[in-house]
Amino acid sequence: MKIEGKKQIWNDYQKEIAEDHFFYVRSCIRQNFFPGSEKSFLRIMKEELKKDVYENPSHTTCSGIGYHTDIVPFETSMTMVARQFALMTEAGYENFTTSCITSFGLYSEVLNTWEHEPEMEEKAREFLYKATGREFKKPKNVSHASDVIYRFRKEIAEKGKYRLVNKLTGEPIRVVEHIGCHYSKMFPSKGVGGAEYPYVLIGMIEDWGGEVIDYPERRHCCGFGFRQYLVQANRGFSVSCSKKKFDSMEPYQPEMILTNCPGCPMFLDRWQYAISEMEGKTYGPDGTGIPVLTYEELAGLVLGHDPWDLGLQVHQVPVEPLLDKIGISYDPEKKFKAADGSDIGRPEAPVYLKFYPEQA
Amino acid sequence: MSKTAIIIGGGVAGMETAGQLNRLGIEVVLIEKQASLGGHLKNWDRLFPDRRESQEVFDYLEKGMNDGISLYLNATISDIREAGGKFTVILEDGRELSSDALVLATGYDLFDARKKEEYGFGIYDNVITSAELEEFFRNNKQKNLFEGVQSKRVGIVHCVGSRDEKVGNLYCSKLCCVTGVKQAIEIRELMPDAEIFCFYMDLRMFDRHFEEMYYEAQEKWGIRFIRGRLSEAAENPDHTILVKVEDTLTGLPLKMKVDLLILLVGFVPSPETKRLAGMLGLKEGDDRFLCPSDEHLLPNSTDHPGVFLAGTLKGPASIAATIVDARAAALQVAEYLVNGER
Numbered sequence: 001m002k003i004e005g006k007k008q009i010w011n012d013y014q015k016e017i018a019e020d021h022f023f024y025v026r027s028c029i030r031q032n033f034f035p036g037s038e039k040s041f042l043r044i045m046k047e048e049l050k051k052d053v054y055e056n057p058s059h060t061t062c063s064g065i066g067y068h069t070d071i072v073p074f075e076t077s078m079t080m081v082a083r084q085f086a087l088m089t090e091a092g093y094e095n096f097t098t099s100c101i102t103s104f105g106l107y108s109e110v111l112n113t114w115e116h117e118p119e120m121e122e123k124a125r126e127f128l129y130k131a132t133g134r135e136f137k138k139p140k141n142v143s144h145a146s147d148v149i150y151r152f153r154k155e156i157a158e159k160g161k162y163r164l165v166n167k168l169t170g171e172p173i174r175v176v177e178h179i180g181c182h183y184s185k186m187f188p189s190k191g192v193g194g195a196e197y198p199y200v201l202i203g204m205i206e207d208w209g210g211e212v213i214d215y216p217e218r219r220h221c222c223g224f225g226f227r228q229y230l231v232q233a234n235r236g237f238s239v240s241c242s243k244k245k246f247d248s249m250e251p252y253q254p255e256m257i258l259t260n261c262p263g264c265p266m267f268l269d270r271w272q273y274a275i276s277e278m279e280g281k282t283y284g285p286d287g288t289g290i291p292v293l294t295y296e297e298l299a300g301l302v303l304g305h306d307p308w309d310l311g312l313q314v315h316q317v318p319v320e321p322l323l324d325k326i327g328i329s330y331d332p333e334k335k336f337k338a339a340d341g342s343d344i345g346r347p348e349a350p351v352y353l354k355f356y357p358e359q360a
Numbered sequence: 361m362s363k364t365a366i367i368i369g370g371g372v373a374g375m376e377t378a379g380q381l382n383r384l385g386i387e388v389v390l391i392e393k394q395a396s397l398g399g400h401l402k403n404w405d406r407l408f409p410d411r412r413e414s415q416e417v418f419d420y421l422e423k424g425m426n427d428g429i430s431l432y433l434n435a436t437i438s439d440i441r442e443a444g445g446k447f448t449v450i451l452e453d454g455r456e457l458s459s460d461a462l463v464l465a466t467g468y469d470l471f472d473a474r475k476k477e478e479y480g481f482g483i484y485d486n487v488i489t490s491a492e493l494e495e496f497f498r499n500n501k502q503k504n505l506f507e508g509v510q511s512k513r514v515g516i517v518h519c520v521g522s523r524d525e526k527v528g529n530l531y532c533s534k535l536c537c538v539t540g541v542k543q544a545i546e547i548r549e550l551m552p553d554a555e556i557f558c559f560y561m562d563l564r565m566f567d568r569h570f571e572e573m574y575y576e577a578q579e580k581w582g583i584r585f586i587r588g589r590l591s592e593a594a595e596n597p598d599h600t601i602l603v604k605v606e607d608t609l610t611g612l613p614l615k616m617k618v619d620l621l622i623l624l625v626g627f628v629p630s631p632e633t634k635r636l637a638g639m640l641g642l643k644e645g646d647d648r649f650l651c652p653s654d655e656h657l658l659p660n661s662t663d664h665p666g667v668f669l670a671g672t673l674k675g676p677a678s679i680a681a682t683i684v685d686a687r688a689a690a691l692q693v694a695e696y697l698v699n700g701e702r
Contacts, residue, residue, distance in 0.1 A: 001595055005482035008474065196477035196592075216594040216602040219478075251597050 001214060006197050013184075013194035017151040018095035018141040022053045023088040027100035028061045030262045030294075036311025038099050040300040041145050048159055048303060049152055053097075056087045064102035064182075068226050074113075078120065079127040081110045086128065086136035096139035097148055101261035104144040105182030108190045111138065142190075144183060146260050146295045150192055150200045153207045161304030164210030164256075167327035172211035176254040176290070177201035178222055178245075178268065180261025201258050204295060208302050210256075217248035223271055224263030239278075242271035246283045246290070255284075256322055257292040268292045273316040276352040287354040289317035301328055308334050320356040332357040362387050363697040366449055366459040368437065368636065371399020372421065372679055373671025373686045374465035379424020380690035386697060388429045389457050391449065393632065395434050397425065399467055405497035407679060408535075408542040409569035414498075417679060432457070440639045445666065461693050464636060464650070465670040465686070468627040471521025471529070479517065479623055484595040487621045489520075490539055497546060504550060512554035514547055515603055515618040516540045517590050519561055522626035531647045533626025533676045537563050538570045540624045544583045545576070556583045557618070559590050559605050567678065588614070593621055627676040640664055649675040660689040668693050 022045070026038055045051045063080045066072035084107075088096055098104045114121035128134055149156070157163075164173040179198040184191025193199025196219070202212050221228070223242035228234045245268070249257075259265040269292040276282050276289070283290050292315065293301075300310045301323075307330045312319045323330055335357065336346045349355040363386055367378045370392030378390045396402070398421070404414035425431065432451065439450040440462070449457045473481035473489050481487045518540055522533040537560070544556045563585070565571040577583040588605040596602050601621045607614045629648040637644060642662050643651040650673050653661045660668050670689035671682045 001485065001599075002483055005474070005480075008482065009477060194477065197483070214595070216596050218594065219592060 009197050010193045010199045013189060013192065013199070015143075015147070015190060015192055016141060017143045017147045017192075018097075019151070020051050020095075021093060022051065022095050022097040022143075022148065023091060023093035023139075024053050024055050024145070025059050025062070025084055025096070025098050025100075025103065026055070027098075027103065027262045028065065029266075030099060033262060033266045034294050034297065034311060035314060036300070036309065037294045037296040040296040040305065040310055041099070041149070043305070044156070044296070044299055044303065045148070049155060054091055054093055056091060059084055059087055062098075062100070062103040062106050064100070064106045065226065065230075067106060068102065069230055075123065075127065077106060078110050078113070078124040079131065081107055082124045082128040082136055083132060083134060085138060086132070086134035088139060089136045090134075094137070094140040096142045097145055098142075099145050099262075101144060101180035101182045101263075104142070104190075105186050107142050108187045111142065112187065114138070144191075144200075144260075146183075146200050146204075147192060149295055149299055150203050153204045156204075156299055156302060157207045157209075160208065160302040162302055162326050162328055164205065164208045164302070164326065166325050168325075172209055173255045173322070173325065174213050174253060175205045175210045175256045175258050176213050176215065176218075176249050176252075177205065177258045178218075178260065178264045180259070180264050181221065181225075183260055201260055201295060204298070205258060208298070213249065213252045213254050215249040215252055215254075217245045220245050220248075222259075222261070222264035223267035224261075229263075229267070238267065239271050239274055242267050243275055246272065246275070249290075250283050253285075254290055255325065257290055258298055259292060259294055265292045265294050270316050273350055273353055276350060280352050282353055284321065287352060288321050289353055291315065291317050291319040291322045293319070301326075306330065308337070309339075316353075318354065318356040363461070364389065364459040365461040365463060365693050365697065366391065366447065366457060367463045367465055367670075368449075369399070369465035369467055369671070369673075370394070370397040370431075370433075371465065371467045371671065372401050372417075372682045373467065373673075373689070374399075374463070375421040375424060376683050376686035377463050377465055377670045377690050377693070378429050379421065380687050381693060382424065382426065382428045384690065384694045386694060389432065389459060390425075390429055391432045391435045391437065391451075391457070393434070393436050397422070397431075397433075400470075401679065403491060403495055403498070405494055406542070406546070408538045409567070409573045411542065411546075437636065440636070442666075447666065460697055461666045461668065462640070463668045463670055463689060463693060464633065464640075464642075464673060465689075466630055466633040466636060466673050468633075468672040468676070469630040471527075471533075471625040471628050473520055473623045473625050475527050476520055476524075476623070478592040479520065479590065479621070480593050480595065480601075481623055484593065484601060484621075485599045486595075486601050486619060487593060487623065490516075490536070490543060490622055490624045493543055493622055497543075512551050513616075513618045513620075514544075514554055514556045515590075515601070515616075515621045516544055516556065516558045517621065517623050518559060518563075519589070520623040520625050521628065523561065529626070529628065529647070531649075531675065532564060534564060534566065535676060535678055536624035536626050537565060538567070538573065540622075541565075541570075541573050541577045541583070543622065545573075545581050548581045548583065556581075557616070558583060558585045559588055559603075560585060561589055562587070567680075586614070627672060629673070633673045640667055642667065642669075645675075647675065649673065658692070660685070660692045666696065668696075 188195035228238040272289040
């Protein structure tokens with residue numbers, strides 16, 4: 001593998017990412033899947049980087065999941081996207097930032113459609129006005145939240161309490177990254193680093209001290225691929241997609257998987273549990289799995305946020321081996337406690353996947 | 361008084377046009393930006409379909425370069441001016457050359473395989489282009505391509521940068537198919553136990569003996585042809601290449617490991633051609649190659665009187681076809697200089 005070749009491509013695909021004043025739209029599913037991620041993003045942006053991020057609670061789904069499953073027609077999606085832009089315009093913002101990869105892909109698709117077919121934009125404006133009386137300006141800058149973290153990755157490293165380094169050996173933590181299809185496969189120029197060798201997560205891993213692993217099935221689907229999961233009968237295909245990736249990355253002994261998309265961490269995390277129950281197979285040493293983190297969770301860890309405040313206790317693959325390697329301090333007793341100290345209950349321990357805190 | 365023609369480009373088309381015009385009694389000036397003549401021909405080892413040494417063709421062309429031709433090597437053109445039916449070509453070093461006619465024979469470039477990012481050229485250790493393989497054959501006669509490699513499995517990918525909307529090249533480069541077949545046979549000759557797979561969309565064996573060569577590759581050499589376009593290549597831990605392709609004849613996706621992946625890179629218009637065409641106001645086609653004034657009847661003329669085209673700046677062509685085209689161009693130029701017709 002020649003890194004110079006990748007650097008050339010990374011230079012070719014750079015995008016503009018706004019510096020401040022973000023209108024932030026959330027994902028439909030991330031708060032259920034990884035409840036601390038969006039909260040961590042807002043905390044990092046507002047409290048640590050002192051940036052202005054605005055949210056309007058009346059924003060809705062972008063309709064991306066419905067659109068990609070052929071339930072919502074494009075005209076409807078376009079009008080819903082137009083409404084989000086109207087909320088942004090009304091609040092006086094011009095930089096649009098999305099938490100979700102599928103939303104990011106849909107916003108990019110709608111804006112690209114309007115660029116090439118101005119009559120479609122007129123249609124969307126008309127539909128929106130008739131339905132809501134709202135009008136909008138198109139955003140000056142559209143970024144995914146990972147673009148924003150990428151832009152401030154060096155500041156995060158400077159303020160950081162931890163680096164992605166094994167505290168005992170001094171070796172960098174070996175990280176596999178997974179980008180999410182809708183980030184740049186549809187519009188390579190809209191993603192940092194393009195579609196084939198995307199750089200957005202790699203930039204974070206490198207600047208925070210880790211080592212990136214490229215493996216043969218890096219581009220393969222995480223297992224979400226809407227049709228594979230939303231159609232219940234296809235779920236075997238979903239788990240086999242994830243398994244193909246784990247089998248391919250296993251020889252490189254990755255210590256962590258970093259993800260970009262709402263679906264990828266869900267499937268790369270949950271299916272490790274499912275595969276362990278189905279086949280007794282685990283992908284980390286001594287019955288552990290490969291911890292899967294979102295970029296906000298990882299940024300939070302680097303900055304020294306408490307792992308349980310980041311919601312890492314709801315991951316199916318326990319993150320403790322990774323925390324221990326880096327030397328991140330945490331209280332095992334508080335893993336299943338709420339902020340007020342009450343017990344939130346604990347899951348039944350898996351048969352094969354090692355559970356933390358370890359039971360006597 | 362004898363007439364003068366300036367030929368721009370010293371590859372196959374430029375050399376043959378220059379030699380022919382010189383034999384017709386016309387004073388010829390040949391301008392080449394490189395340090396030597398021959399263009400892409402100098403990078404070939406053996407030529408399809410009969411696998412003669414490329415050097416033999418070069419030797420013939422070089423014989424035509426006699427004393428009657430003024431040769432300017434390492435010469436870059438900074439401007440072209442025209443007054444009273446005469447052309448003045450100004451070189452970067454300030455020298456001025458004048459003539460009664462101009463022939464553009466600036467050729468083509470090879471497609472930059474890095475643009476097919478998913479194939480990993482320039483990133484994975486064992487992905488090379490057909491041009492690099494040819495260079496290997498030329499410089500390492502009879503040497504094993506895989507010293508130290510145990511299994512010897514080679515993948516050859518057709519249409520890299522050709523017939524590909526994604527990279528903006530809809531045209532067929534025509535000669536990659538036969539190049540791939542030739543190179544597959546040559547690899548097999550060097551390493552009889554190598555397994556060789558050609559991944560193709562459809563094989564365009566259009567010229568004489570090409571189809572026979574394709575049959576020979578299958579029947580005599582056991583080269584396997586898989587109809588399917590590669591979707592991606594990735595590098596395995598042992599630096600072999602994992603390829604994914606759909607075998608469209610069986611309708612099944614296929615994943616296999618190869619020790620070496622060869623990308624058959626096609627023709628692209630050269631930036632130098634574009635620059636000179638811009639100076640002369642010449643017409644570019646949708647495919648960005650230059651257009652003659654009439655594809656059927658005046659394939660070497662342009663709408664600009666006194667300016668002619670020869671060779672692959674008009675699109676992909678074999679060496680044999682380029683030589684025929686160069687002779688046609690020479691005849692058109694001679695006719696223009698004698699009778700004033702284009």
